[in-house]
Amino acid sequence: MAAPVLVIYDSGSGNTSRMAEAVADGIRAGGREVLVKKAEAVEVSDLQEAPAFAVGSPTYFSNVCWSVKKVIDESIALYGEGGGYALRGRPCAVFTSSGSERDARDCLRMLELAFGLHHQMEVLPGVIRVNGQAEEEVTQRCRDLGESLAGKLRA
């Protein structure tokens, strides 16, 4: 059986957590098994084994939160020649919840740089949730993102 798609997230007040669940629902709707893990518990081997993954963080000071940065920093083991370019070409989805659109864009950019520019993964256009937005609309966009991620594995 194919390895599950990994959904990595952290959340202080529940918003990114709800987004992660919706992304996971979308991945299942796309026909793939999912493993949802809080960033703190993610190990390099989880990244290595996943055929694709989604990463979500609350926007903290225009950046990702510490546990998501921990995942990024530990992924150095899979980076470049030393890491065998292990993540290159794999699909990746990114999402964030924020108080403002502007700061969310910066946070999403951090994820895109780490996984797209540096690891050379195929990063899909991400989802931003801004506090106060209609939840149903955000949930739908997250589901669509998950479904697109699963779809990349069929392509």
Ligand SMILES: Cc1cc2nc3c(=O)[nH]c(=O)nc-3n(C[C@H](O)[C@H](O)[C@H](O)COP(=O)(O)O)c2cc1C
């Ligand atoms: C430590 C901390 C830093 C934050 N920094 C920002 C920020 O730079 N810009 C912003 O718009 N919102 C900021 N926020 C608001 C959160 O991004 C926002 O409430 C988000 O929805 C939280 O997601 P969560 O419920 O998954 O924790 C911050 C919140 C906290 C607790």
